[in-house]
Structures are given as C-alpha cells and as structure tokens.
Amino acid sequence: MSLLEIKSMTHRFGGLKAVSELNISIEPGRVEGLIGHNGAGKTTVFNLVSGFYTPTEGNIIVDGQDTGGLKPHQVTALGVARTFQNIRLWKDMTVLDNIRISQHHRLGYSFFDAVMRTKRYMKRESEITAEAYKLLEELSLVDFANEYPKNLPYGTQRKVEIARALSVKPKLLLLDEPAAGLNSSDVVTLINLVKWISDNFPVTIWMIEHHMDVVMELCSHIVCIDFGETIAEGTPEEIRNNPAVISAYLGDDNI
Amino acid sequence: MKRYNVQIILAVALAILAYLAQEEIIGKYALSVLMFMGINVILSTSLNLVNGYMGEFSCGHAGFMAVGAYVSSVLGVMLFAKDKVFGPALLDPSLSIWVFPLIVIIGGIAAALAGLLVAIPSFKTRGDYLAIITIAANYIVISVVENIDTIGGARGFMGMKSVVKAMGKTIDMPWMPIWVFIFTILSVWIIRRFISSTFGKGVPAINQDEIAAEIMSVNTNKMKMVAFMLSSGLAGVAGALFAYILGYVNPGSFTILKSTEVLVMVYLGGMGSLSGSVLSAILFTLLLEALRPLQIIKWVVVPFLLILLMQFRPEGIMGNRELPDFFPRLKRFYAFKD
Amino acid sequence: MESLVQNILNALQWGSFYALIALGYTLVYGVLTLINFAHGDVFMVGAYIAFFVSTFLLTTLGLPGWGVLILAIPLTMFFTSLVGVTLERVAYRPLRRKGAHRLYVVITALMAGLILEHANLAILGASRKAFPSLIEEQVYNIGGVVFTNLKLGVIFTAAAVFVLLNFIVTKTKIGMAMRAISYDKFAVPLMGIPIDQIIVFTFILGSSMAGLAGLLFAMSYPVLEPYMGALIGWKAFIAAVVGGIGDIRGAFIGGFLLGAVEIMVVAVFPSTYRDLIAFSVLLIILAVRPTGLFGVARHTKI
Structure with a gap:
C-alpha cells in the first residue's frame, strides 16, 4: 500500500488553477523527488499535503487515512513532517527547544500537569528532552543544543530544521528545496545526510529540489509537474531522457 | 536545599508582612500601596503572557479585571453580607475565611470565560484586528455592567467591606494583605511553570512563527485559547482582590485607561520577561504613588516618561531576559529556567 | 415613515463625524501600518482650536458669524494639522528612523494621546467650554421631517471630503506614492520617492480632517471637554477597521455603518445600550470578516 496517495487533486487560488487533477502515490521506504520549474505548483502540493491548504477537489490519503478536514497539526500527528523553502525555525528559542516543541502532538500531559508538575509531567518532560538530545546526538548537532538558530550558519540551520522535522517521528518527510542557498560543500553534506536519514530512520522522504545533481543522486523515483499537472514520472534515468521534461523544464539545455 | 530556598523565603516574607500589618507597624497607606503592587504584578505578568510571549496586542485587560471584580463581589456580598438587593447573608459569616479564596477563584474563572470573547476571534485574526477586538471586548464588558441595575449600574457596587470585616472577626488577622500576597505568588508561579514547560513553549512558538508552529504539531488554536483564558482569568483574580481591597467597585475603574496602565507595565518591564513584568509593576506602582502630589499633571508626566523610554530603551527594563541573566548568582538559589 | 427619514438623517450626521475621524486613522495606517492612537485626541484638540479661533475672531475682531466660519475652517484645519505633524x-x-518595532510606536501614540488629554485638563481645567454659535440655526420641516442647515452642512462636507480624498489618493501623484508606500516601504525610497514628505502629507491630510470634524462637532454639540476625543476616537477607529483599515471607502462605509447602528439602537432600546450593541455588532462583523469590509487579506506565502 502506498504511504501517500494523492487522488485527482485540484487546487484553485481564486481563478488560478495551481494544481490540476494531480495523481501521485509515494511508496514507503524510498526517497522520491518532485521537480518542475518555478511556479509549477510544487510547494503548493507540499502545502496541500501538510494540510496548510485544503484541496478544492480530490483527496489526500496518508497511510490509509483521508486528511480531508484535518488541521495541519493533525496531519502532522498522522506522521507528515516538513521543512520550508526559507527556513522557518523559531529563531529566538534554543535548538533544543525547537526540537522539543515539535513533539507537541505526543506530549501526553495537560495544562494542569504542567502547572502542578505532576509525576506524569516530570516523566514525559525528561523523556522528551532525552529524545531530543538523542536526535541531536545522531545528527551531530548536540553542540548547538543551547544556541539560538539565528546565530547559526545557514547550512546548520537547514540541518536543525531537518532535525526538527524528524523529531515529529514522521512516516513521511517533505523536504522543500533543502539545497537552496547552500554552497557546494554543504550540498555534499546534505546529500549524505539525506541518504543517512533514509537508511537509519523508518521514514519516506519526498523532496522538491532544483539542484538536478541532488535529485538524480538521491531519488529513486521522480515526478515532474508543470502548471500543476504531472508531465512525467519515473526513475532518474527515465526523467533525464523524457522529451516532455526536457522541453518543459530543462529547455534546450541538457544536464 | 536549593529546592526549598524560595519557598522558605516566601513563607518568611508572608509571616513578616502579616505581623507588620497586624501590629500596624506599617501604616494603612503603605499597606494599601503594597497590596496594589501585588495586584499590578498579577495584571502585568498575566498580560505579558499574551502581549509578550504570544506577541499579540491585547488592550482590553481591564475588561476581564472587571468581570472578576463584579462576579466575586456580587457572590461575596450575596453569601456573607446583608444587601438591599440580594437580601440577608446566605451563609454564616464565620465561613467567609474558607470561602473567600474560592470566591476569588470563581471570579477568575468567570473572567477566563469572558476571555473566550477574545480567544475565539484570535483563531482567525491577528495583530491590529485582534487589538480592536480586545478594545471592543473591554467596552462591551463595561457597558454590560453599566446596564445591569441590580449590581448598581454606572453608580457602582459595594458591601465587600463587610465580607472582609467578617473574615477579621472570625480570626483576627490582616486577611486582605495575606490573600493578595498568596494570590500574587500563585499567579507568577502558575505563569512561570506554564511557560517553562514544553507545552507552554508552544506560545512563543506561535509568536515567532505561527505557520511553522501549526505545521510542526502545535495545536495553535488550543494554545491561543489556553493563553488568553489563563491571562484573562488571572486578570479576573486581580480584579476580585482589587474589589475587596477597595470595598467598592464601579465601571469607571476598568476603562481603557486602566488597560493602558497595564500595557505600560508590560512594555516597561520588557516583552517576554516575567521578572521584568514583576519589577516594572513594583516600580510603576511606586512611581504613580510618588507622583500623586502632581495630581492631574501626573498623567502628563508618566506618559512622557514612557515616550522617552520608547525612544531610548524600547525593549523595556529587561528586554526578553530574566533576572539571572543579569545576576548569575541568583541561580544558586533558584533554577529560573527549567 | 417620518421618523425613519429623521433617523437616517441623524445616522448620516453621526456617520459623517465618525467617517471624518476614521479617515485620519485609515490614511496613517495605510501608509505606515501604524495605529495612531493619538488621533482621537487630535480631534479633541481640533475642537478646542476651533473654539479658540472662533472666540478670538468673534469677540476680539468682532467679525460676523458667517465670516468667522469661513475663516475658522481653514485656520482650524491648519492648526490641527500642525499638531498632527x-x-x-x-x-x-x-x-521609525531607528527601525523600532512597530509596537513601540503604537505605545508612543497611546501615550501621546494621554498627554494631549491631560495637558489640556491641566491647562484649561475640568470646566466645559461652550462653543459660540456661528451661524443662525435654521430649522426646516418638510412633511414632518425636521432638519437643520447645520446637519445638512455636516453631511454635505463629509461627502465633499470623500470625493476630494478619493481623487487625491487614486488620481494624483502624491496619492499614488502613498499607496505605493503601503505596499512596499523599502522599495519606495529606492524609486526616488521622498518617503518622509509623503508621510508628513499623510499626517496633514488626516489631522486636518480631524480638525474639520472637531469644528463641525463643536458647532453641532457646542460643549467641549478634554475627554470628548477618547470615546469618539476609539469608535471611529473601530469604524475604520470594520470598513477595512487602509481604505478610504472603508473609512466612510464603516463610519456611516457605525452611525446607523447607533441611531437604530437608540430608536429601539434605551440609549444606555448604544455602546454595548454598537460594539457587539462590530465584534461580530470582525469575527465573520476579520479584515473588515474592504480590507484585503494578505496571504502569507510559505
């Protein structure tokens, strides 16, 4: 069964059709790609999947459950986490807090537990903190635990944002242009990081990316959209040689 | 030992305060200034939760204070005093000591419910539009009170003095200072514990990036509801205490001017600094008392000072830092951020 | 039927006051995204300026009433705009130069309003001032509907101001610059537009309209006191928001809507319910349409 199924999804902004009759399914355990030129509707697809927009028509099914009518945080609780094109960390809270707060859906205690500092609260808080440290350790970010994201270099901020998404314990991780704004050595680090995450976490990764080398290197399956419609899908090899992709997305230049 | 330091200090402070008040070593005037200080601490810390930590601009705090003040006053007078509208006391006045804190808390709960008036629109609205809603809420509360004749309408409501007297008759202690002290500490304590929990940190997450918060698993609507209700509830507690200290309330005490006063305290102390809010509430109360001889000019001088503050130190006294950031030694006594 | 027409006229008159004041809020907000909380008090100061100017012209110079009015209008507008600027x-x-958080500017505005109110109270005392009558009030009675030349004048002025401002904002160069700033205040100076001049112009427009409203209000309700600006100011502000703050049409529609609601409430309920119901209606409108009637929701892009 597919982890994510997008069924004939259409989304309109006023008169503009940003996504049109889209059908995509993402198989578990893989790294998949979503490509298309600027304004093709890629981020809109991610916004729809993460519940930030509600599709005008069609359904999104995550792990067998229709996300129609769910709020973004409920979709997240189903196991969908994401990063953003321009990093959206909570800049004035420590990295550790950033990681801890994104476990909000499984805190397991209430306001009164927090105020009364009940046993349950103490237990859960120490578990949450321990899990956060473990994650930071695994991603070798632990040195930055008490730093503020605004003081970190861009590449590290990206990594922290990915760590924050992982702390949700997602089944599906959406990466929105993770290589944007990174220099070439950071891009190599990123490629290794994504590979490592894919190998070591029970998570399926779906990424939007403009750096073709990153996509071709990482993804086993790629969907290419244009004007909100699928124009091609397949393995990197197939995409590379698909005439529709070449003309719509790559223009005359080959990669 | 570290765990109990603060509790011990507070208990000793309360005992000293009670003793001084009982023996009338501190005069009535000084005592009332101290009590207003406590009330201002509750008001400024609770508004800081919404305006500082959550980054909204609520300017109707006095409206919630009014709800707490009126609900608890009416309840107290109904239960423990003879009133020409509400008839004889329903309960034995000697019970008042035990029921009084409950009355204050009920006032707080009523105010928290009134907070829904603002919390629910906040799901869809932010910033300036929400600010208007808070102003409107303030006016609505005042108008409602003015239009209910049973509680005195625009003339005001009294009779709370006899409830306070009933407490003093049962056990001879300076009850109002004690209760103000306890509720002040309790309010700061609740807010501190709330915002230092991972649950409560959802509130600044909304402030710093609401979209990220919602998408990264924070139920923003719920957090807003909790923050607004806690904030307005504590304002209600402050209002209830205020009413019993004065023994008399009228709608004129809870206008936008009062809300503005609380706003001033929050920004004077620094947005998102709890110790800043406590400090500024204390300083502001003293400042207002010191300027009392100026009479009406006071209200020219105070705003002017604030304009100067905004020009030269707009982040307030503390910015978003807490006391131990300035005095690291304090950490020995108390873990401020855990 | 007569009472309906009568009420509509009253609503239009109050709506005119609200609209004129709401303009000041909406213009400044449109350009600076600043809620100028002092604006209600600028209106109050305007009324006092009108009072002093008129008394001076009337008693010291001994001008006739209509002459005073003709001179008082520009003078009041001029002096009030000085206050605003x-x-x-x-x-x-x-x-703004320091790039301070806009909240600090809002607080400053709130404080400036308090200073205006209480400085007035301290200097002039709490006694109310009676505004001299400038024009002979003529009462017309057409088919049972009673109205005065003053009332018609107020409504007519508001309509004229609307047409004029709408022209300035949509058709003139300076108006376009004002709108441009509200879209992108960083790009505008780069395009060679003198941003400070535009802002000063905005304040001149807004506060002179408040001055005009002050004069008209003082003529219609000739009792002045320092707190008169506070409540009317808050209400006008809310009217601006309901209309959709930043939009001139919104300010007028909001103002007239508020006037109409208030007059209707008073026609049916005791007059003490006026504020309660007016504010509740506004709260409901905002809850349903959070950006006001003409306001455009700006979507955040992610």
Whole structure:
C-alpha cells in the first residue's frame, strides 16, 4: 500500500488553477523527488499535503487515512513532517527547544500537569528532552543544543530544521528545496545526510529540489509537474531522457 | 536545599508582612500601596503572557479585571453580607475565611470565560484586528455592567467591606494583605511553570512563527485559547482582590485607561520577561504613588516618561531576559529556567 | 415613515463625524501600518482650536458669524494639522528612523494621546467650554421631517471630503506614492520617492480632517471637554477597521455603518445600550470578516 496517495487533486487560488487533477502515490521506504520549474505548483502540493491548504477537489490519503478536514497539526500527528523553502525555525528559542516543541502532538500531559508538575509531567518532560538530545546526538548537532538558530550558519540551520522535522517521528518527510542557498560543500553534506536519514530512520522522504545533481543522486523515483499537472514520472534515468521534461523544464539545455 | 530556598523565603516574607500589618507597624497607606503592587504584578505578568510571549496586542485587560471584580463581589456580598438587593447573608459569616479564596477563584474563572470573547476571534485574526477586538471586548464588558441595575449600574457596587470585616472577626488577622500576597505568588508561579514547560513553549512558538508552529504539531488554536483564558482569568483574580481591597467597585475603574496602565507595565518591564513584568509593576506602582502630589499633571508626566523610554530603551527594563541573566548568582538559589 | 427619514438623517450626521475621524486613522495606517492612537485626541484638540479661533475672531475682531466660519475652517484645519505633524516629527519619526518595532510606536501614540488629554485638563481645567454659535440655526420641516442647515452642512462636507480624498489618493501623484508606500516601504525610497514628505502629507491630510470634524462637532454639540476625543476616537477607529483599515471607502462605509447602528439602537432600546450593541455588532462583523469590509487579506506565502 502506498504511504501517500494523492487522488485527482485540484487546487484553485481564486481563478488560478495551481494544481490540476494531480495523481501521485509515494511508496514507503524510498526517497522520491518532485521537480518542475518555478511556479509549477510544487510547494503548493507540499502545502496541500501538510494540510496548510485544503484541496478544492480530490483527496489526500496518508497511510490509509483521508486528511480531508484535518488541521495541519493533525496531519502532522498522522506522521507528515516538513521543512520550508526559507527556513522557518523559531529563531529566538534554543535548538533544543525547537526540537522539543515539535513533539507537541505526543506530549501526553495537560495544562494542569504542567502547572502542578505532576509525576506524569516530570516523566514525559525528561523523556522528551532525552529524545531530543538523542536526535541531536545522531545528527551531530548536540553542540548547538543551547544556541539560538539565528546565530547559526545557514547550512546548520537547514540541518536543525531537518532535525526538527524528524523529531515529529514522521512516516513521511517533505523536504522543500533543502539545497537552496547552500554552497557546494554543504550540498555534499546534505546529500549524505539525506541518504543517512533514509537508511537509519523508518521514514519516506519526498523532496522538491532544483539542484538536478541532488535529485538524480538521491531519488529513486521522480515526478515532474508543470502548471500543476504531472508531465512525467519515473526513475532518474527515465526523467533525464523524457522529451516532455526536457522541453518543459530543462529547455534546450541538457544536464 | 536549593529546592526549598524560595519557598522558605516566601513563607518568611508572608509571616513578616502579616505581623507588620497586624501590629500596624506599617501604616494603612503603605499597606494599601503594597497590596496594589501585588495586584499590578498579577495584571502585568498575566498580560505579558499574551502581549509578550504570544506577541499579540491585547488592550482590553481591564475588561476581564472587571468581570472578576463584579462576579466575586456580587457572590461575596450575596453569601456573607446583608444587601438591599440580594437580601440577608446566605451563609454564616464565620465561613467567609474558607470561602473567600474560592470566591476569588470563581471570579477568575468567570473572567477566563469572558476571555473566550477574545480567544475565539484570535483563531482567525491577528495583530491590529485582534487589538480592536480586545478594545471592543473591554467596552462591551463595561457597558454590560453599566446596564445591569441590580449590581448598581454606572453608580457602582459595594458591601465587600463587610465580607472582609467578617473574615477579621472570625480570626483576627490582616486577611486582605495575606490573600493578595498568596494570590500574587500563585499567579507568577502558575505563569512561570506554564511557560517553562514544553507545552507552554508552544506560545512563543506561535509568536515567532505561527505557520511553522501549526505545521510542526502545535495545536495553535488550543494554545491561543489556553493563553488568553489563563491571562484573562488571572486578570479576573486581580480584579476580585482589587474589589475587596477597595470595598467598592464601579465601571469607571476598568476603562481603557486602566488597560493602558497595564500595557505600560508590560512594555516597561520588557516583552517576554516575567521578572521584568514583576519589577516594572513594583516600580510603576511606586512611581504613580510618588507622583500623586502632581495630581492631574501626573498623567502628563508618566506618559512622557514612557515616550522617552520608547525612544531610548524600547525593549523595556529587561528586554526578553530574566533576572539571572543579569545576576548569575541568583541561580544558586533558584533554577529560573527549567 | 417620518421618523425613519429623521433617523437616517441623524445616522448620516453621526456617520459623517465618525467617517471624518476614521479617515485620519485609515490614511496613517495605510501608509505606515501604524495605529495612531493619538488621533482621537487630535480631534479633541481640533475642537478646542476651533473654539479658540472662533472666540478670538468673534469677540476680539468682532467679525460676523458667517465670516468667522469661513475663516475658522481653514485656520482650524491648519492648526490641527500642525499638531498632527508635530506628533509625527517629535514622537514617531525618531522611532521609525531607528527601525523600532512597530509596537513601540503604537505605545508612543497611546501615550501621546494621554498627554494631549491631560495637558489640556491641566491647562484649561475640568470646566466645559461652550462653543459660540456661528451661524443662525435654521430649522426646516418638510412633511414632518425636521432638519437643520447645520446637519445638512455636516453631511454635505463629509461627502465633499470623500470625493476630494478619493481623487487625491487614486488620481494624483502624491496619492499614488502613498499607496505605493503601503505596499512596499523599502522599495519606495529606492524609486526616488521622498518617503518622509509623503508621510508628513499623510499626517496633514488626516489631522486636518480631524480638525474639520472637531469644528463641525463643536458647532453641532457646542460643549467641549478634554475627554470628548477618547470615546469618539476609539469608535471611529473601530469604524475604520470594520470598513477595512487602509481604505478610504472603508473609512466612510464603516463610519456611516457605525452611525446607523447607533441611531437604530437608540430608536429601539434605551440609549444606555448604544455602546454595548454598537460594539457587539462590530465584534461580530470582525469575527465573520476579520479584515473588515474592504480590507484585503494578505496571504502569507510559505
């Protein structure tokens, strides 16, 4: 069964059709790609999947459950986490807090537990903190635990944002242009990081990316959209040689 | 030992305060200034939760204070005093000591419910539009009170003095200072514990990036509801205490001017600094008392000072830092951020 | 039927006051995204300026009433706009230069309003001032509907101001610059538009309209006191928001809507319910349409 199924999804902004009759399914355990030129509707697809927009028509099914009518945080609780094109960390809270707060859906205690500092609260808080440290350790970010994201270099901020998404314990991780704004050595680090995450976490990764080398290197399956419609899908090899992709997305230049 | 330091200090402070008040070593005037200080601490810390930590601009705090003040006053007078509208006391006045804190808390709960008036629109609205809603809420509360004749309408409501007297008759202690002290500490304590929990940190997450918060698993609507209700509830507690200290309330005490006063305290102390809010509430109360001889000019001088503050130190006294950031030694006594 | 027409006229008159004041809020907000909380008090100061100017012209110079009115209109507008511009120069501009958080500017505005109110109270005392009558009030009675030349004048002035401002904002170069700033205040100076001049112009427009409203209000309800600006100011502000703050049409529609609601409430309920119901209606409108009637929701892009 597919982890994510997008069924004939259409989304309109006023008169503009940003996504049109889209059908995509993402198989578990893989790294998949979503490509298309600027304004093709890629981020809109991610916004729809993460519940930030509600599709005008069609359904999104995550792990067998229709996300129609769910709020973004409920979709997240189903196991969908994401990063953003321009990093959206909570800049004035420590990295550790950033990681801890994104476990909000499984805190397991209430306001009164927090105020009364009940046993349950103490237990859960120490578990949450321990899990956060473990994650930071695994991603070798632990040195930055008490730093503020605004003081970190861009590449590290990206990594922290990915760590924050992982702390949700997602089944599906959406990466929105993770290589944007990174220099070439950071891009190599990123490629290794994504590979490592894919190998070591029970998570399926779906990424939007403009750096073709990153996509071709990482993804086993790629969907290419244009004007909100699928124009091609397949393995990197197939995409590379698909005439529709070449003309719509790559223009005359080959990669 | 570290765990109990603060509790011990507070208990000793309360005992000293009670003793001084009982023996009338501190005069009535000084005592009332101290009590207003406590009330201002509750008001400024609770508004800081919404305006500082959550980054909204609520300017109707006095409206919630009014709800707490009126609900608890009416309840107290109904239960423990003879009133020409509400008839004889329903309960034995000697019970008042035990029921009084409950009355204050009920006032707080009523105010928290009134907070829904603002919390629910906040799901869809932010910033300036929400600010208007808070102003409107303030006016609505005042108008409602003015239009209910049973509680005195625009003339005001009294009779709370006899409830306070009933407490003093049962056990001879300076009850109002004690209760103000306890509720002040309790309010700061609740807010501190709330915002230092991972649950409560959802509130600044909304402030710093609401979209990220919602998408990264924070139920923003719920957090807003909790923050607004806690904030307005504590304002209600402050209002209830205020009413019993004065023994008399009228709608004129809870206008936008009062809300503005609380706003001033929050920004004077620094947005998102709890110790800043406590400090500024204390300083502001003293400042207002010191300027009392100026009479009406006071209200020219105070705003002017604030304009100067905004020009030269707009982040307030503390910015978003807490006391131990300035005095690291304090950490020995108390873990401020855990 | 007569009472309906009568009420509509009253609503239009009150709506005119609200609309004229709401304009000041909406213009400044449109350009600076600043809620100029001092604006209600600028209106109050305007009424007092009108009082002093008129008394001076009437008693010291001994001009006839209509002559006083003709001179008082531009003079009041001029002096009131001086107050507004001074506020901008002394209080808001330094903060803007420092790039301060807009909240600090809002607080400054709130404080400036308090200073205006209480300085007035301290200087002139709490006694109310009676505004001299400038024109002979003529009462017309057409088919049972009673109205005065003053009432018609107020409504007519508001309509004229609307047409004029709409023209300035949509058709003139300076108006376009004002709108441009509200879209992108960083790009505008790069395009060679003198941003400070535009802002000063905005304050002149807004506060002179408040001055005009002050004069008209004082003529219609000739009792002045320092707190008169507070409540009317807050209400006008809410009217501006309901209309959709930043939009001139919104200010007028909001103002007239508020006037109509208030008059209707008073026609049916005891007059003490006026504020309660007016504010509740506004709260409901905002809950349903959070950006006001003409306001455009700006979507955040992610």
